[in-house]
Amino acid sequence: MRMAKAIQSQRKLIYSKKMKIYVGADHRGYVSKQDVLNYLKSAGYDAEDVGDEQFNPEDDFPVFATKAVNKVLSSEDKDARAILICGSGQGMAMAANRFKGIRAGLGYDIDSAKGVRNDEDSNVLAIPAELFKNEDKHGVFVIIEAWLNTPFAGAARYIRRNQELDNL
Secondary structure (H helix, E strand, O other): OHHHHHHHHHHOOOOOOOOEEEEEEOOOOHHHHHHHHHHHHHOOOEEEEOOOOOOOOOOOHHHHHHHHHHHHHHOOOOOOEEEEEEOOOHHHHHHHOOOOOOOEEEOOOHHHHHHHHHOOOOOEEEEEHHHHHOOOOHHHHHHHHHHHHOOOOOOHHHHHHHHHHHOO
């Protein structure tokens, strides 16, 4: 809890308003999703669960990626983002990236999370459920905070590349 408050005070320097964050997970990320939601809410974010509502070993990750992405795309909050959790994170990223205007990146460590924000202006973070196997979830929350608090660099080459992605 102390960590969340310390990070929250640092975040105020970058974001002056509450950011809307949609969190979704398939069966592999179901348990971890609640940890992420609890963390985000304790850190002052406006986090919303987009499913699954109950553990279902037969569910499919594209369903939850679609729900989260549609929320991001239709949100009145232009800073809205999503965090998606599945076994490897790859499936969620692949599903999310099917939507125009979505730039999903895999966050498996701090550098990858910062990189997809700085360079690609990522609005969706896909997290491997495997990262939650450690009892200390602090490391995952640090990855999430790195992604949430890294601003887009806005360099001309990054803007051009993102426009190219949106035009595919």
